[in-house]
Amino acid sequence: MINNKILKNYGGALLALSVLVVLFSILSPYFFNVDNLLTILSQVSIIAIMAFGMTYVLMLGQTDLSVGAIAALSSLVLGVMLNLKVPTLLAILIAILSGLGAGLINGILGIKLNAPGFIITVATVGIFRGLVYTITDSKPVVIEDTFILALGNSKLFNLIPYTVIVMLVLMHLAQIVLAKTRFGRNAKMMGGNKVAAEYVGINTKSIYLKVFMISGIMAAISGILLASRLYSSQPNIAQGYELDAIASAVLGGTSLSGGYGSVIGTLLGSIVMGVINNGMNLIRLPYYYQQIVKGIIILIAVYLDIKNKKSILSKGGK
Amino acid sequence: MSITLKMKNIRKQFPGVIALDGVNIELLKGSVLALLGENGAGKSTLMKILAGVCPQDEGVIEIFGKEVKIDNVNVAKTNGISIIFQELSLSDNLTIAENIYANKEPTKYGLIDDKKLNEECKNYLVSLGIEMDPKILVSNLSIAQKQLVEIAKGLVTNPKIIIMDEPTSALSNKETELLFNIINKLKNEGKSIIYISHRMEELFKIADFVTVLRDGKYINTVKISDTSVDELISMMVGRDMLEIYPKRDFNYQDNDVVLELKNLTKKDYYHNISLALKKGEILGMYGLMGSGRTEIVKGIFGILKKDSGEIFIENQKVEINSSKDAINCGIAFVTENRKEEGLVLTSSVAENISSVRIESIINKFGFLSYQKETNLANHYIKKLNIKTPNFEQIVNNLSGGNQQKVVLSKWFEIKPKILILDEPTRGIDVGAKFEIYKFINELSKSGVGIILISSELPEVLNMADKILVINDKKVITKLDADKTNQEEIMTYITNKKEVNL
Numbered sequence: 001m002i003n004n005k006i007l008k009n010y011g012g013a014l015l016a017l018s019v020l021v022v023l024f025s026i027l028s029p030y031f032f033n034v035d036n037l038l039t040i041l042s043q044v045s046i047i048a049i050m051a052f053g054m055t056y057v058l059m060l061g062q063t064d065l066s067v068g069a070i071a072a073l074s075s076l077v078l079g080v081m082l083n084l085k086v087p088t089l090l091a092i093l094i095a096i097l098s099g100l101g102a103g104l105i106n107g108i109l110g111i112k113l114n115a116p117g118f119i120i121t122v123a124t125v126g127i128f129r130g131l132v133y134t135i136t137d138s139k140p141v142v143i144e145d146t147f148i149l150a151l152g153n154s155k156l157f158n159l160i161p162y163t164v165i166v167m168l169v170l171m172h173l174a175q176i177v178l179a180k181t182r183f184g185r186n187a188k189m190m191g192g193n194k195v196a197a198e199y200v201g202i203n204t205k206s207i208y209l210k211v212f213m214i215s216g217i218m219a220a221i222s223g224i225l226l227a228s229r230l231y232s233s234q235p236n237i238a239q240g241y242e243l244d245a246i247a248s249a250v251l252g253g254t255s256l257s258g259g260y261g262s263v264i265g266t267l268l269g270s271i272v273m274g275v276i277n278n279g280m281n282l283i284r285l286p287y288y289y290q291q292i293v294k295g296i297i298i299l300i301a302v303y304l305d306i307k308n309k310k311s312i313l314s315k316g317g318k
Numbered sequence: 319m320s321i322t323l324k325m326k327n328i329r330k331q332f333p334g335v336i337a338l339d340g341v342n343i344e345l346l347k348g349s350v351l352a353l354l355g356e357n358g359a360g361k362s363t364l365m366k367i368l369a370g371v372c373p374q375d376e377g378v379i380e381i382f383g384k385e386v387k388i389d390n391v392n393v394a395k396t397n398g399i400s401i402i403f404q405e406l407s408l409s410d411n412l413t414i415a416e417n418i419y420a421n422k423e424p425t426k427y428g429l430i431d432d433k434k435l436n437e438e439c440k441n442y443l444v445s446l447g448i449e450m451d452p453k454i455l456v457s458n459l460s461i462a463q464k465q466l467v468e469i470a471k472g473l474v475t476n477p478k479i480i481i482m483d484e485p486t487s488a489l490s491n492k493e494t495e496l497l498f499n500i501i502n503k504l505k506n507e508g509k510s511i512i513y514i515s516h517r518m519e520e521l522f523k524i525a526d527f528v529t530v531l532r533d534g535k536y537i538n539t540v541k542i543s544d545t546s547v548d549e550l551i552s553m554m555v556g557r558d559m560l561e562i563y564p565k566r567d568f569n570y571q572d573n574d575v576v577l578e579l580k581n582l583t584k585k586d587y588y589h590n591i592s593l594a595l596k597k598g599e600i601l602g603m604y605g606l607m608g609s610g611r612t613e614i615v616k617g618i619f620g621i622l623k624k625d626s627g628e629i630f631i632e633n634q635k636v637e638i639n640s641s642k643d644a645i646n647c648g649i650a651f652v653t654e655n656r657k658e659e660g661l662v663l664t665s666s667v668a669e670n671i672s673s674v675r676i677e678s679i680i681n682k683f684g685f686l687s688y689q690k691e692t693n694l695a696n697h698y699i700k701k702l703n704i705k706t707p708n709f710e711q712i713v714n715n716l717s718g719g720n721q722q723k724v725v726l727s728k729w730f731e732i733k734p735k736i737l738i739l740d741e742p743t744r745g746i747d748v749g750a751k752f753e754i755y756k757f758i759n760e761l762s763k764s765g766v767g768i769i770l771i772s773s774e775l776p777e778v779l780n781m782a783d784k785i786l787v788i789n790d791k792k793v794i795t796k797l798d799a800d801k802t803n804q805e806e807i808m809t810y811i812t813n814k815k816e817v818n819l
């Protein structure tokens with residue numbers, strides 16, 4: 001029964017994934033081995049974590065375009081803290097708090113100005129990035145902390161990248177909160193019909209705030225992992241990641257117009273994107289073609305979103 | 319009389335539901351055919367097929383004797399079919415004129431000619447007998463006004479076949495009269511109308527023939543002059559129904575007051591509202607559209623917050639600043655507008671029912687319990703006889719009446735001290751109404767104080783103990799339900815006679 005449900009909910013994404021895996025396995029001898037598959041997982045982990053937060057935002061019928069900038073901001077906060085000889089774990093915590101703070105700002109602005117998250121975050125992207133450039137004077141901050149570097153670059157038992165473990169833990173957390181808690185359910189109801197949610201006593205402002213904070217936290221964690229990968233925090237990292245995060249979530253079945261979201265689906269969606277990226281590199285498709293392919297994938301995601309919504313609304317049951 | 323439309327042997331299946339199973343209808347020129355059936359009988363589905371919104375699986379449609387395949391909305395339009403939806407389909411952000419003339423606006427040099435648009439619209443509305451300024455934004459209209467605009471929009475293309483799916487469920491008597499005048503005019507012009515309503519008395523005023531459906535099956539077609547309410551009901555529900563309103567067999571008179579309002583006022587919305595509601599009492603509120611009755615109860619519920627005045631619950635003064643406060647005070651509010659305020663259409667029956675008291679489905683680990691939610695949903699599905707394949711069905715896929723039952727369920731579940739019902743039986747069939755009335759009576763017997771707002775005077779007269787007549791944002795008088803009648807109430811409203819309370 002559980003398997004049945006997974007098939008029903010994620011059948012499309014799983015099918016797409018299988019087709020891609022078979023395709024690239026034929027096209028490239030390097031594709032289908034454990035090492036490369038784990039590499040793919042580790043490559044997608046950064047976007048996927050961001051996309052988990054985005055799933056919440058989209059489910060509310062909102063968009064957060066500032067996640068890339070928040071990732072850059074928190075990676076910088078991490079670098080600066082480490083340089084100031086702040087203990088590693090505390091530095092990580094502060095970096096995550098900076099993401100939470102940025103999310104909080106997005107949330108408060110959205111509520112106070114009574115404007116959609118989309119336009120608020122268009123504005124805050126500029127502010128957060130600008131802040132980062134100002135503080136770093138556009139120069140990278142080198143990271144030497146061994147723990148942090150291990151996080152992004154080492155593997156458990158020399159096999160499973162730590163980033164993948166972080167991603168899986170966060171996925172479980174995010175999925176449980178979304179599907180199993182009062183907050184997650186209330187957010188879903190609010191995404192489906194805000195007025196009705198208010199009538200049943202749901203505090204929609206608090207949910208809005210929390211959702212943007214979650215998005216900020218997830219983006220910050222991505223930023224930390226990214227900094228570790230790059231052995232430094234750089235002001236221009238994670239440009240455009242927000243769009244990949246949105247595409248991943250939508251490919252995984254989350255509705256762009258709100259009311260439905262799945263974190264597991266989002267992971268599948270980001271793996272699909274990762275497999276495509278990895279496969280295209282392995283078969284040495286030129287960069288520009290890769291861009292075109294990615295564009296087409298996003299169109300497919302949008303198409304799926306609309307079709308999915310239709311089927312939810314007309315055929316019943318999800 | 320010639321035959322305008324024939325639908326023969328129509329069949330339509332949705333996953334888990336056979337909505338229509340061999341249905342036939344015949345529509346004569348210049349006549350009104352009423353479709354009658356319980357909630358979920360398939361009436362709206364049949365009309366959606368005709369309008370090209372969802373094509374049938376089997377069966378034939380003939381218009382003026384010619385077979386047509388209606389597989390999309392445009393085919394329906396070119397065949398002169400216009401449907402006025404049960405769900406309102408207006409754009410809130412446009413004006414009345416812009417809505418009515420959507421996609422057929424008069425132009426000048428290729429640009430929309432606003433002046434001409436508004437003039438044309440004004441004349442058109444007058445010709446229908448509707449007095450409204452075409453320049454008003456639809457978002458500023460009440461539901462009843464929106465419904466009138468919806469009707470005007472449906473008729474502007476000069477269609478030959480007009481489908482009206484519960485057009486009066488949001489109208490009060492005055493606008494209903496207006497609609498009937500329009501329908502008579504259309505009949506005289508040789509148009510044909512299919513009319514769906516759960517209000518029996520309307521059918522006898524306006525319909526020529528009635529086709530009855532039950533569980534997706536065709537039952538019979540009768541001439542309205544050859545039948546009676548009782549006969550129609552028994553065809554519809556498949557058994558005789560002796561009474562429409564259940565008896566109340568207890569006395570609340572000696573009970574304590576559960577809710578008291580003193581001089582509740584909000585500028586432009588309601589003025590000096592005072593009332594006392596006892597435990598177990600059903601207090602009716604009757605007034606025309608725009609009289610302020612809904613605003614008053616929104617005031618109690620913290621949505622249209624009062625400027626001044628006091629609210630007492632069980633003799634304790636309370637401040638209600640939000641719906642959350644109201645719910646915490648034990649107030650439940652079944653809103654009149656289920657699509658906008660009552661339901662999350664993209665969520666399931668179970669999720670909607672559990673949404674008000676979500677803490678009741680949380681397990682000991684603090685997580686939502688699937689099992690508890692399932693039990694809760696199934697309890698109400700059985701209790702109110704909600705027609706749905708299962709509790710996971712998306713509410714959007716339920717028939718209108720069954721959606722209304724979901725709204726009732728979620729508010730009943732908070733086990734309120736005070737239950738506010740704003741048009742609770744809108745769109746609900748006679749059989750189900752009886753069940754709901756019985757349930758309301760049970761609640762009042764158990765001590766719940768109930769405020770019942772309804773545009774259907776018979777409903778207020780039969781269900782309520784006392785009736786507050788509301789006009790012009792004020793309470794005009796309070797009457798004993800068994801000592802008054804329709805005529806008396808209407809004179810209060812039309813004469814605006816004020817009485818000291």
Ligand SMILES: Nc1ncnc2c1ncn2[C@@H]1O[C@H](COP(=O)(O)OP(=O)(O)OP(=O)(O)O)[C@@H](O)[C@H]1O
Nearest residue numbers: 332337357358359360361362363715716717718719
């Ligand atoms: N899109 C859909 N998907 C699944 N089931 C549907 C869909 N539309 C309608 N149904 C089902 O088909 C049946 C007939 O519904 P329909 O809306 O035609 O009823 P109705 O006679 O108009 O009822 P009401 O008086 O409550 O408006 C119902 O059981 C309903 O749940």
Ligand SMILES: [Mg+2]
Nearest residue numbers: 361362717718
């Ligand atoms: Mg219907």
